[in-house]
Amino acid sequence: MLILSRKPGESIVIDGRITVKIMRLEGDVVRVGIEAPQSVPVHRQEVYDEIQKNNQEALNQTLGQLPRLTAKAEPSAPRTARSSIPHARP
Amino acid sequence: MNNLLTAPVERQAANGASLIQLPCGLLGFERVKNYILLTRPAEEPFLRLQMVEEPKRSFLVVPPHFVIADYRPDLSELDVAFLELEDPSEAIVLNIVTIRAGAQPTVNLKGPIVVNRRTLIGKQVIPINAAEYAIRHPLALS
Numbered sequence: 001m002l003i004l005s006r007k008p009g010e011s012i013v014i015d016g017r018i019t020v021k022i023m024r025l026e027g028d029v030v031r032v033g034i035e036a037p038q039s040v041p042v043h044r045q046e047v048y049d050e051i052q053k054n055n056q057e058a059l060n061q062t063l064g065q066l067p068r069l070t071a072k073a074e075p076s077a078p079r080t081a082r083s084s085i086p087h088a089r090p
Numbered sequence: 091m092n093n094l095l096t097a098p099v100e101r102q103a104a105n106g107a108s109l110i111q112l113p114c115g116l117l118g119f120e121r122v123k124n125y126i127l128l129t130r131p132a133e134e135p136f137l138r139l140q141m142v143e144e145p146k147r148s149f150l151v152v153p154p155h156f157v158i159a160d161y162r163p164d165l166s167e168l169d170v171a172f173l174e175l176e177d178p179s180e181a182i183v184l185n186i187v188t189i190r191a192g193a194q195p196t197v198n199l200k201g202p203i204v205v206n207r208r209t210l211i212g213k214q215v216i217p218i219n220a221a222e223y224a225i226r227h228p229l230a231l232s
Contacts, residue, residue, distance in 0.1 A: 043117075047216055050225050051201040052118035055214075058188040058198070061150040067195055067229060069135055069152070073159040077178035078204060078217070080170045 110139070111211045116149070117201065127151075127184075127205075136187065139203070151184040157197045157229060163217035165204065173206045173213060182207050187229065199223035 004012060011021040023031035034042050108127045115122050124142035135156045140148035154161040163183065165175070175181055182205040189195045200223045205212030217223075 043216055047200070047220065048117060051198065051214070051216070054188060054198050054201070054225050055116050055118045055149070055186065057190070058149050058186045060147060061187065061189045066133055066136055066150075069156045069229075071135070071156055073155045073161075075153060075155050076160075076162065078181050078183055078202075079162050079164045080175055080178045080181075 108210060109142070110205055112203075112213060113211065114213055116203070116214050137184065139184070150187040150189070151203065152187050152197060152229075154183055154185050154197075154199065154202065157185065157199070157227065161199065161223075162219075163199075163202050163204075163215070163223070164219040165215060166218055169204070169213060169215045173204060173211065174209055175206055176208075180206050180208050182212075188226070195229040196224075196226035197229050198225050199227045200225040 006012065006022045008022050008024045011019050013019050017037055019033075019035040021033040021035075023033045025031075036042055107129070110125045110127050112123055112125060114120065122141050122143070126138075126140045126142055128138040128140055128148075130138070135152055137151050137153075138148045139151050161183075165173075165181075173181070184203045184205065186198045186201075186203070187195055188198070200220045201214050201216055203212055203214050
């Protein structure tokens with residue numbers, strides 16, 4: 001593992017396209033800013049590990065055990081901030 | 091089948107399958123980017139997300155409105171831009187189902203798969219409000 005010392009305001013560049021910046025220290029918490037291309041997934045390690053583990057468990061479920069389901073609601077769309085939708089502005 | 095899923099399915103209605111691209115892959119399966127979304131009448135409302143290169147490997151998925159009444163994942167600006175969603179109605183949301191021996195099936199509400207029905211490009215996203223949702227939400231049988 002490469003270990004670097006950084007001060008608040010200093011950055012690390014990875015692969016020429018991902019910038020990790022130490023924003024500030026708050027007690028034992030380090031605030032980190034990350035700039036990366038949209039196609040590069042960035043997650044907290046714990047969330048990533050949990051979902052990755054669940055995905056691996058979910059691979060190849062056997063058929064024949066499918067429970068019966070009825071709709072609990074009408075289909076609904078996810079929330080997307082209006083201002084963030086490309087081409088949405090006049 | 092509900093109307094959230096009809097649009098892509100109609101494109102390849104003959105075999106009930108749609109080609110879906112996940113450029114980032116699924117978490118833990120980052121290298122697998124091409125999937126077929128299979129609908130089989132006997133399995134509705136469940137669908138299969140099958141790897142194109144490895145047809146024996148697939149995930150069971152379900153539209154979330156069959157799981158809970160009020161599911162509103164809040165997509166980040168980056169995910170909206172990545173998915174090129176011009177309107178929320180373009181999004182198809184699918185959640186991965188896990189069936190474990192001797193245990194109640196669960197649904198991952200924390201990391202939904204969102205697919206743009208216009209481009210058929212999708213991503214397993216972690217919504218901004220992911221903390222509100224469980225990764226192993228019990229699937230209530232009806």
